Amino acid sequence: MAKIVAFEVRKEFTEQHSSAELVGLIRVTPADGGAPILLCTHPVTRFSVDPLAYGIMSRGARYDFMAVRFQLPDSSKDELPQTSMEMDNIDPAVVEAVRSSIDRARLDLETVMSSRPNDVIERFPNMEVRDAHWTDDVVSIEIAYESLATTPLVKHRMTVGVFPALRTVG
Template identity: 25%
Template sequence: MPRLVSLNARSAQDATASDEVEVVLIRITHPDLDTTIRLSSDPTERLSLEPLTYGTRSTWQTDDGSPFLFVLLSTVLPDDQEETPPAATLILEVVDKDMAKPLRSTITRATVDFAVVLASDPDVIEAEWLGLELISAEGDSGQITLSISRDPITSEPWPSRRMTRDAFPGLHR
């Protein structure tokens, strides 16, 4: 199925120069986290003065209207290669000594969702990837690199159950 892209995004992509800014929204969830982590790649608007924070307000994946907080990050969005599961990379600049605490607090994988929106209209989703998993987190004092993917379809159990009359009686009427 082809990906639908808004007219504004298509015009910005085709233009030699544009005022439109693509924003990557990231949502990280885990049962051990008290709250969902929402990150934005763009300081779309000032959210507060004390402390000074910027971020993006979007209705994507938010029930309570919480904003996506701006962090210095680079991202490689999930790819569409045929034989491999989608893979993404996030590189976060370490600006606070406590940024790595959530990464060290658990041994199970977190769920990561991505969306691409335009800063001028952050409620229109241009592309999204849901249900990916945080595979690894490596870092030093300067940056943290997060590797994100999903389990390959080849990890499905095989052989699967047989479609016999005893196992699936509704199938054989």
């Protein structure tokens, strides 16, 4: 099924001299209900000089830049969308943050154009952290939707928040 993308976004993708780039927005909501952590994949705007901070403002929220790499979740006919997120292990605080927030954290992944940060192109809400592992160089986090095969009472969880495609059914 083809994705519906706004004309302005398609135009920016295909323009020869466009400075706009695709920016990933990541909202990590800890299981304990603490304040969400907002991250972005590209340093679009400088927020401060001392300490040096970059990020992007999207819909009134400040997303701080972190060198995070992720691909949009892929889905096949037989399984729910899943992806992984990688970041360089340059600071021991990164591993400590992953260890402290890995327990059933929820992630919302979104993409926006750097020139239109308030217009969401694609959204993957309520994904959960499945696994995390790290080496001396890279921290990797596996992300997926909740498995329906092992979930009791599945029919009561068929909501638009869990399955965004239900908006188009009917």
